[in-house]
Amino acid sequence: MLSKNEHKLITSLRQKKYRIQHQLFVAEGIKVVNEFLNSNLLLEKLFCVEDYYQSISKYKPKIISEKELLKLSNLSTPNKVIGIFKIPKVSITKPTGLIVALDVVNDPGNLGTIIRLCDWFGVTQLVCSKDTVDCYNSKVVQATMGSLARIPIVYTDLKEYLKNSNLPIYGAVMDGKNAHSSTLKKEAILVMGNESNGISSEIEKLISHKITIPKFSKTNTPESLNVATATAILLNEFKR
Amino acid sequence: MLSKNEHKLITSLRQKKYRIQHQLFVAEGIKVVNEFLNSNLLLEKLFCVEDYYQSISKYKPKIISEKELLKLSNLSTPNKVIGIFKIPKVSITKPTGLIVALDVVNDPGNLGTIIRLCDWFGVTQLVCSKDTVDCYNSKVVQATMGSLARIPIVYTDLKEYLKNSNLPIYGAVMDGKNAHSSTLKKEAILVMGNESNGISSEIEKLISHKITIPKFSKTNTPESLNVATATAILLNEFKR
Numbered sequence: 426m427l428s429k430n431e432h433k434l435i436t437s438l439r440q441k442k443y444r445i446q447h448q449l450f451v452a453e454g455i456k457v458v459n460e461f462l463n464s465n466l467l468l469e470k471l472f473c474v475e476d477y478y479q480s481i482s483k484y485k486p487k488i489i490s491e492k493e494l495l496k497l498s499n500l501s502t503p504n505k506v507i508g509i510f511k512i513p514k515v516s517i518t519k520p521t522g523l524i525v526a527l528d529v530v531n532d533p534g535n536l537g538t539i540i541r542l543c544d545w546f547g548v549t550q551l552v553c554s555k556d557t558v559d560c561y562n563s564k565v566v567q568a569t570m571g572s573l574a575r576i577p578i579v580y581t582d583l584k585e586y587l588k589n590s591n592l593p594i595y596g597a598v599m600d601g602k603n604a605h606s607s608t609l610k611k612e613a614i615l616v617m618g619n620e621s622n623g624i625s626s627e628i629e630k631l632i633s634h635k636i637t638i639p640k641f642s643k644t645n646t647p648e649s650l651n652v653a654t655a656t657a658i659l660l661n662e663f664k665r
Numbered sequence: 666m667l668s669k670n671e672h673k674l675i676t677s678l679r680q681k682k683y684r685i686q687h688q689l690f691v692a693e694g695i696k697v698v699n700e701f702l703n704s705n706l707l708l709e710k711l712f713c714v715e716d717y718y719q720s721i722s723k724y725k726p727k728i729i730s731e732k733e734l735l736k737l738s739n740l741s742t743p744n745k746v747i748g749i750f751k752i753p754k755v756s757i758t759k760p761t762g763l764i765v766a767l768d769v770v771n772d773p774g775n776l777g778t779i780i781r782l783c784d785w786f787g788v789t790q791l792v793c794s795k796d797t798v799d800c801y802n803s804k805v806v807q808a809t810m811g812s813l814a815r816i817p818i819v820y821t822d823l824k825e826y827l828k829n830s831n832l833p834i835y836g837a838v839m840d841g842k843n844a845h846s847s848t849l850k851k852e853a854i855l856v857m858g859n860e861s862n863g864i865s866s867e868i869e870k871l872i873s874h875k876i877t878i879p880k881f882s883k884t885n886t887p888e889s890l891n892v893a894t895a896t897a898i899l900l901n902e903f904k905r
Contacts, residue, residue, distance in 0.1 A: 534774070538891060545890055547881035572887050605905050641787035641904050647812050650785055651778060654897035657890070661898045664881050665845050 427472070427493050435497050435509065441559045448512045450561035454504035460571025461510055469509040472497070477505040499563045512561055515577045520590045522549035522612055523663055527557045528583055528628045529619040530652060536560060537568020538653035539617070544572035546660040551576050552614075554583040554628075583616075587631040590614060594633045596624050597655055601635030609636075609663045617656050623649075667712070667733050675737050675749065681799045688752045690801035694744035695720075700811025707751040712737070717745040739803045752801055755817045760830045762789035762852055763903055767797045768823055768868045769859040770892060776800060777808020778893035779857070784812035786900040791816050792854075794823040794868075823856075827871040830854060834873045836864050837895055841875030849876075849903045857896050863889075 437443040438451045449469055452458050455477070462468065462484060471486035474494055478486060486506070494503045525548050530536050536558050543551050558565065560578050587594055595609070596616040616632060618624035624632070638650060638658050650658070677683040678691045689709055692698050695717070702708065702724060711726035714734055718726060726746070734743045765788050770776050776798050783791050798805065800818050827834055835849070836856040856872060858864035864872070878890060878898050890898070 538894060541887055541891065542894060544882055544887050545878075545880055547883055570887060575882075575884065575886065638785075638901065639904070640785055642784055642815075643787055644815065646815060647781055647784050647810060650897070651781065654778060654782060654894055657894035657897045658901045661878065661901065664879070 427487070427489050427497075431470070431472075431487075432493075432497065435507065438509070439499065439563060441562070444512065444559070444561050449509050450512055450566060451499075451563060452508050452510060452566050453498060453500055453506070453563070454567070455506055457567060457571060458506045458508045461508060461574050464571070464574030466513060466574050467511040469511055471506070471508045473506040481506065500567070515579050517552070517579050517581060517586070518550060518577070520550070520592045520614060522547075523660075524548065524550050524552060524592070524614045525656065525660070526552040526554075526583060526587070526614050526616045528554050528616060528624050529622075530557045530617065531620055533558050533562050533564035534568055535620065535651070535653045537565045539656050540565070540569040540576055540578070541572045542653070542657050542660055543576045546664050548576065548660070551578045552583065552586055553578065553580045555580050584627060584631065587614065587616070587628065594631060595636055595659075596629060596632035596634070597659060598624060598629070598632075598635045598637060599649065601637040603639050604636045604659060604662050605639060607634065607636050611663075613663065615656075615659060615663065617652055617659075620652055667727070667729050667737075671710070671712075671727075672733075672737070675747065678749070679739065679803060681802070684752065684799070684801050689749050690752055690806060691739075691803060692748050692750060692806050693738060693740055693746070693803070694807070695746055697807060697811060698746045698748045701748060701750055701814050704811070704814035706753060706814050709749040709751055711746070711748045713746040721746065740807070755819050757792070757819050757821060757826065758790060758817070760790070760832045760852075760854060762787075763900075764788065764790050764792060764832070764854045765896065765900070766792040766794075766823060766827070766854050766856045768794050768856060768864050769862075770797045770857065771860055773798050773802050773804035774808055775860065775891070775893045777805045779896050780805070780809040780816055780818070781812045782893070782897050782900055783816045786904050788816065788900070791818045792823065792826055793818065793820045795820050824867060824871065827854065827856070827868065834871060835876055835899075836869060836872035836874070837899060838864060838869070838872075838875045838877060839889065841877040843879050844876045844899060844902050845879060847874065847876050851903075853903065855896075855899060855903065857892055857899075860892055
């Protein structure tokens with residue numbers, strides 16, 4: 426059975442301020458929790474329903490009822506297990522390799538997809554502006570499918586970060602050079618902007634290479650691509 | 666004020682069987698409805714709140730209250746206007762150009778993103794297996810941002826369709842030829858599979874060119890890319 430304090434802790438971690446205060450976050454479901462148990466993340470506490478106990482007994486989970494799981498869960502169909510993990514301490518490293526930088530990405534689904542893409546394409550660090558959605562938000566955690574444990578993610582003053590870097594800075598904009606005919610460096614920072622407003626003017630000034638994914642539509646529509654699909658296409662271009 | 670029948674019709678159209686029966690679907694919000702009003706789609710009925718009437722008065726919308734809008738809407742923040750449009754009659758055409766074929770894509774968000782990508786990359790037709798999620802589902806309609814009106818979409822027996830085509834058939838699989846080093850024909854069919862199971866074995870037999878997006882991860886993870894991001898990357902490869 427769940428104690429009052431445990432219940433309070435888990436539900437409080439739905440809010441960013443408590444995640445920051447406790448330096449903890451919650452993951453749910455067999456697949457995601459397993460990926461995290463097998464990663465470098467540190468486990469704080471584990472809860473599971475009785476029929477799943479054997480599968481993860483070495484982590485000494487606390488058994489909870491289906492009803493308790495349902496109350497704790499953020500998922501529409503809760504899935505056996507909930508884990509509380511420590512937020513890893515990631516420091517900003519000297520920029521090397523391919524780095525993705527996000528300027529105020531708001532949608533948790535988009536951030537989750539981008540983290541998974543960074544994992545696929547071997548991105549060395551994901552640098553987020555301070556007002557980008559929190560990567561330990563439960564929707565992000567579930568969308569990353571474990572990639573969250575493998576990509577170093579930092580939140581920082583993006584302007585300062587870019588100013589102090591000496592890698593070429595590429596930015597996805599609407600009127601840049603055709604990405605298909607641009608030379609894309611192996612070591613670079615790729616900046617992607619907000620869902621509605623793109624890259625802010627302050628950050629755009631720091632971009633050394635503005636690039637655009639060419640459009641092949643017969644009409645002049647659609648206006649833009651979703652930020653996660655645009656990131657997918659550009660990371661693939663960098664790695665070709 | 667909304668009549669009982671109008672209310673009943675709009676809420677019934679949340680279900681696929683009624684959309685098929687009436688050959689109608691619902692779109693919401695200023696941006697999406699405007700895109701559809703300016704497209705080839707035929708308007709059946711339009712409803713809006715009073716302060717938006719002037720902007721679309723030429724379409725003779727019926728004025729409804731904010732409260733009525735809230736009741737009808739599928740959105741968390743309803744946005745001024747709801748339109749009922751006729752489902753266009755699209756017939757299967759002889760395959761030419763670049764065609765995307767979906768084998769049981771289930772997630773409305775993924776289908777919406779893929780429709781938008783088809784629009785961006787000038788895909789000539791989107792061919793869906795009969796058990797792919799309905800493109801007139803409200804979540805798909807809202808996710809396509811108007812692209813739904815510009816891409817001819819058909820639902821058909823995918824096996825028969827592929828058998829009768831004489832274009833090369835590419836399929837995204839886990840163990841295919843590296844997409845970066847494959848010659849991708851200008852005229853082709855690209856088959857994308859289900860979110861969990863990929864392309865079904867029955868359809869895989871009909872694929873002439875199995876292709877894979879190479880992975881640059883240092884570990885052997887993640888297992889796969891989301892179907893919408895994979896479609897983005899491959900359509901970009903076809904159009905390079």
